[in-house]
Amino acid sequence: SAVRESLIKKTKTVCTYCGVGCSFDVWTKGRKILKVEPQADAPVNGISTCVKGKFGWDFVNSPDRLLHPLIRRGDHFETVSWDEALNYVAAKLGEIRGEYGPNAIGYISSSKCTNEENYLMQKFARAVMNTNNIDNCSRYCQAPATFGLRRTMGYGGDTGSITDIAQADLVMIVGANPAESHPVLATRVRRAHKKHGQKLIVSDLRKNDMAERADLFIHPNPGTDLVWLSAVTKYIVDQGWHDETFLREKVNGLEAYLPTLESYTLENASQITGIPTEQLVQAAEMIRDANRLCILWAMGVTQHVGGSETSTAICNLLLVTGNVGRPGTGAYPLRGHNNVQGAGDFGCAPDVFPGYEAVANDDVRQRYERHWNVTLPTEKGLNNHQMVDAIHEGSLKAMYLMGEDMTLVDANSNYVQDAFQKLEFLVVQDVFFSKTAQYADVILPASPSLEKEGTFTNTERRMQRLYQVLDPLGESRPDWKILMGLANRLGANWSYQHPSDIMAEAAAAAGMFAGVRYDRLEGYQSLQWPVLEDGTDSPLLYQDGFPFEGGKARLLPTQFFEPVCWSDPEEFDLHLNNGRMLEHFHEGNLTYRVRGIAEKVPTTYVEISPELAANRGVTDGTLVRIISRYGAVRVRAVVTDRVSGKELYLPMNSPKHEEAVNYLTGNASDVNTSTPAYKEVSVRMEVLDDK
Numbered sequence: 001s002a003v004r005e006s007l008i009k010k011t012k013t014v015c016t017y018c019g020v021g022c023s024f025d026v027w028t029k030g031r032k033i034l035k036v037e038p039q040a041d042a043p044v045n046g047i048s049t050c051v052k053g054k055f056g057w058d059f060v061n062s063p064d065r066l067l068h069p070l071i072r073r074g075d076h077f078e079t080v081s082w083d084e085a086l087n088y089v090a091a092k093l094g095e096i097r098g099e100y101g102p103n104a105i106g107y108i109s110s111s112k113c114t115n116e117e118n119y120l121m122q123k124f125a126r127a128v129m130n131t132n133n134i135d136n137c138s139r140y141c142q143a144p145a146t147f148g149l150r151r152t153m154g155y156g157g158d159t160g161s162i163t164d165i166a167q168a169d170l171v172m173i174v175g176a177n178p179a180e181s182h183p184v185l186a187t188r189v190r191r192a193h194k195k196h197g198q199k200l201i202v203s204d205l206r207k208n209d210m211a212e213r214a215d216l217f218i219h220p221n222p223g224t225d226l227v228w229l230s231a232v233t234k235y236i237v238d239q240g241w242h243d244e245t246f247l248r249e250k251v252n253g254l255e256a257y258l259p260t261l262e263s264y265t266l267e268n269a270s271q272i273t274g275i276p277t278e279q280l281v282q283a284a285e286m287i288r289d290a291n292r293l294c295i296l297w298a299m300g301v302t303q304h305v306g307g308s309e310t311s312t313a314i315c316n317l318l319l320v321t322g323n324v325g326r327p328g329t330g331a332y333p334l335r336g337h338n339n340v341q342g343a344g345d346f347g348c349a350p351d352v353f354p355g356y357e358a359v360a361n362d363d364v365r366q367r368y369e370r371h372w373n374v375t376l377p378t379e380k381g382l383n384n385h386q387m388v389d390a391i392h393e394g395s396l397k398a399m400y401l402m403g404e405d406m407t408l409v410d411a412n413s414n415y416v417q418d419a420f421q422k423l424e425f426l427v428v429q430d431v432f433f434s435k436t437a438q439y440a441d442v443i444l445p446a447s448p449s450l451e452k453e454g455t456f457t458n459t460e461r462r463m464q465r466l467y468q469v470l471d472p473l474g475e476s477r478p479d480w481k482i483l484m485g486l487a488n489r490l491g492a493n494w495s496y497q498h499p500s501d502i503m504a505e506a507a508a509a510a511g512m513f514a515g516v517r518y519d520r521l522e523g524y525q526s527l528q529w530p531v532l533e534d535g536t537d538s539p540l541l542y543q544d545g546f547p548f549e550g551g552k553a554r555l556l557p558t559q560f561f562e563p564v565c566w567s568d569p570e571e572f573d574l575h576l577n578n579g580r581m582l583e584h585f586h587e588g589n590l591t592y593r594v595r596g597i598a599e600k601v602p603t604t605y606v607e608i609s610p611e612l613a614a615n616r617g618v619t620d621g622t623l624v625r626i627i628s629r630y631g632a633v634r635v636r637a638v639v640t641d642r643v644s645g646k647e648l649y650l651p652m653n654s655p656k657h658e659e660a661v662n663y664l665t666g667n668a669s670d671v672n673t674s675t676p677a678y679k680e681v682s683v684r685m686e687v688l689d690d691k
């Protein structure tokens, strides 16, 4: 009836489950979520969503939600008022800063929070607490891709738009599993492949859904992508299939770069990577035959000791073949979380302000000093990895975590948990009581995305608004309000009335966002940065050159770093790979609290190849213990030919803390960005008797 309909509210939001950035209307009646309705004018997804976007929202009404601020009293937590909690946090942070200096505290921001909240978190660390010890979880996943892009092409983001990918003649997916991690984007690639004859190359350790469809599936040895990419690039140059005009007019560094390819002969590459030379030649020929090539990559590339070097090698290949600056070409690192891109863009990193401007640059820093009316620290800060080391060393005494379950998400969980036990003071600001919250002194209840306003930036640099679907549950608050309450208790004078005020301030400071205004983001409108003052945005980068000297990109030599998982085959004879599964998000805090999804996929598992299973007497459901140098987990086996030989695959999404993959991962990290080498884990397996 009309009365019943009038009680139904439809509110636009942006999905919080991956970097594709689908937007849709959420229908609610009271706190009940009736349905998710995608709209044709949603810029990325139109009328599509995946299972998480469609059904993954009941967690907002979960009885497990944190509803009140909590302070630790001995071995239990006591409910307190917001005033008491914030006064206490402000006093403790002030005390620790007074005693040990501002660099004794570390701040972690969140890719699940909005751009405005990320901006405020780095402003809080820098302008209020006077340290650059600020980071976010892109350190765990995409920092190497950003590094490779920025050093070769200029901007740390996808070069084009997701919709452009349909125009490619050839799509290469390297170390990514979009069918499960970026489902709506994968659907677009599948459609272009099927209907428009687009060709597809997939390189992965695991025969994932996209690999099943690929025209060429390449299965390299773990951690060797740089070698085969460089060999294919060399072969292309040797055959004269490179784009001479593009290189002459738009690229610097060819002379220094070419000699560094010398050792990457097909034979050498085949020996190191295990890829037959015919496949390398076939890949090169497919690239030759494509007028438009785009390369998609993710954590199968980045989470290695040489992740940033391999990301650079991908950019080099695109430049050598002239595949940048036209629709259907370019570099597409696939961001995992919904706002990984934005957390980095808005300055939650120890070395850059919003817009990736260096804290070490005097002009930039002075601009922010004027803007914020403070004196800022000149030294770059610690990244999240270094913060954990600094706790162990005794120089970092306190941490403030916004929306990050660091003791399960950072590599080597036992090492991180040991560190967190040593902290003098820990604040955890989150939606649920996470594993990390167990170590907290104060827990501040935050509101999830459906309960707040702001913007997210998806993997293609697209900024979109989310509107408030529901009121915050209990006493939970949007993160930006919590940060403002705290900053003002520490002497700041912040008076933001709405997230749009925060965005206006960020846009005035960072040229990249000059034209970003809320009225230009109304409803389903969006902007892809950089955005000029007049509102002109940038769906496709580098059409008129690159933001370097002479407008030219840079070809850069790369170095191959031998993966650490090759080091002890005697004791640890298997290789453990990890990643996402379609139904669940991240460490599982949200989606295992959605009944429909949790019923369908109630737990995690380890994938084992048929040959290994036969060899060890494992069948579906067998309980096994996986042991690495750093820890052990017990899970049940799934026997599948998605993995082969001595490869295991353990999804990162687990409902039980003790099954988290990071009890197995170690401390090795990318040489340039400190991103943990999550994908380089050697393990052994024991079959358990659980009768």
Ligand code: SF4
Binding pocket: 015, 016, 017, 018, 019, 020, 021, 022, 045, 049, 050, 051, 052, 053, 054, 181, 182, 183, 184, 185
């Ligand atoms: Fe959400 Fe990603 Fe699924 Fe889109 S593809 S609905 S953004 S999880």
